[in-house]
Amino acid sequence: MTDVLNTLALVSNFIIVPGLAYGSQLALGALGITIVYAVLRFSNFAHGEMMSFGAMITILVTWVLQARGINLGPLPTALLALPLGIVATIGLCLATDRLVYRYYRQKRASPVTYLIVSVGVMFLMGGLIRFVIGPNDQIFADGARFIMKAREFKQMTGLNEGLAIKSSQGVTVLTAVVIVAVLFWFLNRTRTGKSMRAYSDNEDLALLSGINPEQVVFIAWIIAGTLAAVAGTLYGLDKSYKPFTFLQLLLPIFASAIVGGVGNPLGAIAGGFVIAFSELIVTFAYKKVLGYLLPTGLAPEGLAQLLSTDYKFSVSFMILVIVLLVKPTGLFSGKTL
Amino acid sequence: MSFLIGENMTGGYGAADILHDCTIGVDKGEIAVVVGPNGAGKSTAMKAVFGMLSLREGKVMMDGVDITALKPQERVRQGMGFVPQTNNVFTSLTVEENLEMGAFIRRDDFSDTMVQVFDLFPVLKEKRSQLAGELSGGQRQQVAVGRALMTRPEVLMLDETTAGVSPIVMDELFDRVIEVARTGIAILMVEQNAKQALNIADKGYVLVQGRNRYTDTGAALIANPEVRKAFLGG
Numbered sequence: 001m002t003d004v005l006n007t008l009a010l011v012s013n014f015i016i017v018p019g020l021a022y023g024s025q026l027a028l029g030a031l032g033i034t035i036v037y038a039v040l041r042f043s044n045f046a047h048g049e050m051m052s053f054g055a056m057i058t059i060l061v062t063w064v065l066q067a068r069g070i071n072l073g074p075l076p077t078a079l080l081a082l083p084l085g086i087v088a089t090i091g092l093c094l095a096t097d098r099l100v101y102r103y104y105r106q107k108r109a110s111p112v113t114y115l116i117v118s119v120g121v122m123f124l125m126g127g128l129i130r131f132v133i134g135p136n137d138q139i140f141a142d143g144a145r146f147i148m149k150a151r152e153f154k155q156m157t158g159l160n161e162g163l164a165i166k167s168s169q170g171v172t173v174l175t176a177v178v179i180v181a182v183l184f185w186f187l188n189r190t191r192t193g194k195s196m197r198a199y200s201d202n203e204d205l206a207l208l209s210g211i212n213p214e215q216v217v218f219i220a221w222i223i224a225g226t227l228a229a230v231a232g233t234l235y236g237l238d239k240s241y242k243p244f245t246f247l248q249l250l251l252p253i254f255a256s257a258i259v260g261g262v263g264n265p266l267g268a269i270a271g272g273f274v275i276a277f278s279e280l281i282v283t284f285a286y287k288k289v290l291g292y293l294l295p296t297g298l299a300p301e302g303l304a305q306l307l308s309t310d311y312k313f314s315v316s317f318m319i320l321v322i323v324l325l326v327k328p329t330g331l332f333s334g335k336t337l
Numbered sequence: 338m339s340f341l342i343g344e345n346m347t348g349g350y351g352a353a354d355i356l357h358d359c360t361i362g363v364d365k366g367e368i369a370v371v372v373g374p375n376g377a378g379k380s381t382a383m384k385a386v387f388g389m390l391s392l393r394e395g396k397v398m399m400d401g402v403d404i405t406a407l408k409p410q411e412r413v414r415q416g417m418g419f420v421p422q423t424n425n426v427f428t429s430l431t432v433e434e435n436l437e438m439g440a441f442i443r444r445d446d447f448s449d450t451m452v453q454v455f456d457l458f459p460v461l462k463e464k465r466s467q468l469a470g471e472l473s474g475g476q477r478q479q480v481a482v483g484r485a486l487m488t489r490p491e492v493l494m495l496d497e498t499t500a501g502v503s504p505i506v507m508d509e510l511f512d513r514v515i516e517v518a519r520t521g522i523a524i525l526m527v528e529q530n531a532k533q534a535l536n537i538a539d540k541g542y543v544l545v546q547g548r549n550r551y552t553d554t555g556a557a558l559i560a561n562p563e564v565r566k567a568f569l570g571g
Contacts, residue, residue: 195438198430198434202426202427205421207409207410209441210413210414
């Protein structure tokens with residue numbers, strides 16, 4: 001019995017809790033990609049840098065707040081700075097749309113052109129970000145580090161294995177739940193949200209119904225910017241902020257969006273968790289789990305790890321390939337909001 | 338002069354003209370039907386009246402006002418409702434949301450219009466929370482017509498609304514169209530099912546190669562032996 005409980009604690013500590021947090025971050029990122037895809041009909045490669053930009057502004061504001069001694073007590077100060085990060089990211093999105101994407105929209109460019117354009121935007125934004133904050137790791141998390149410490153858990157339950165929950169993980173999951181709830185309320189209950197879904201479903205009929213495409217695009221960027229800033233900041237709080245990681249993060253985020261069915265918000269969320277848990281499950285060392293569950297003496301000597309963590313990004317790539325081969329429309333057949 | 342009329346329309350999508358000096362019109366409370374063989378330019382004539390095609394010559398007048406220069410969206414605001422032949426519903430939205438989107442340009446309370454649409458198409462009320470994409474062909478067309486009615490148009494234009502539905506559903510759709518016309522709305526429709534459509538038509542236009550061949554009342558066209566022989570299958 002204790003063995004089973006120990007296994008549960010072990011799995012919770014190394015897979016379930018981090019998976020929920022990482023999955024939420026991927027889901028928020030994938031939602032941003034999906035919204036842009038559904039409305040503007042292109043894969044926005046600059047989304048990772050938009051996340052990075054939002055996180056960077058939040059960090060800069062956090063530093064100012066920290067220097068003035070303003071904080072949120074046990075919660076990270078970054079939460080207080082986040083609204084400014086969101087506003088700045090929305091501003092960046094709208095400016096980019098005005099200066100770059102609108103031109104191609106008016107030219108009715110093909111999705112491939114858009115895609116290449118967004119790669120260009122990605123490099124530009126990435127350069128801008130490294131110019132401002134530098135390429136190094138930045139740590140900006142403060143407040144209480146843990147909701148529950150491993151040692152406290154052990155003392156509480158008397159188990160061998162500890163279960164630690166970082167406050168950044170708690171904040172991530174809670175914020176993601178709130179953001180997703182608000183987004184779905186907006187899309188399904190408000191007139192503007194429904195008009196976005198209508199536009200994404202059938203552009204011509206939306207035009208006939210008097211829906212203004214420029215307004216829909218405007219709102220789409222506001223949503224994408226908000227999601228990007230929140231996702232970037234949460235990821236930065238949970239891990240650490242380093243500009244280059246957002247370039248790598250693009251793959252799991254795109255994989256999440258595609259696995260769920262790009263264009264479908266529910267799919268983006270499901271995809272985020274599928275990718276996050278797959279990465280963790282495949283790269284987890286099962287030595288201890290087997291040690292608890294197998295009869296004594298049968299436990300393996302090696303780590304029983306399927307894949308080294310260095311290769312974790314290949315997991316999302318594998319899943320992406322499998323999904324594209326088996327069910328190209330994704331789990332929740334995408335294309336519309 | 339008719340309430341809505343496209344007069345002497347000449348034009349096409351590219352360099353070549355599809356319509357040649359073509360005239361179609363309809364009055365309030367009337368049903369006008371455009372029929373003709375495949376490729377006669379029926380749908381094109383309808384699109385020209387709705388502004389989805391730029392005319393080289395001719396003009397479109399509504400209520401005595403020249404609306405030739407207006408974009409389709411602006412014509413919707415002027416009181417035209419258009420039901421395209423295909424992709425005429427938002428498949429991923431519910432029936433009710435489809436109707437709401439139809440009323441998008443209205444800032445007033447449109448709940449009474451929705452009640453009227455539900456009275457006209459009771460099955461839609463039953464399926465109001467179902468996705469439009471999950472409905473049968475006939476029900477989908479009802480959603481499409483209902484969506485266009487949500488702006489309370491003065492003219493309703495139907496582009497082959499009965500294409501691909503069963504004869505029973507077609508009869509029912511035509512019954513609904515008559516009911517809509519009785520409320521004082523002008524109805525201009527393009528139809529493949531020529532005989533049945535002319536049966537309910539006050540006015541009929543037979544187009545051939547983008548030109549008016551016969552123009553008369555629906556009954557007279559059906560009675561005309563030449564029209565019967567050439568276009569209505571005897």
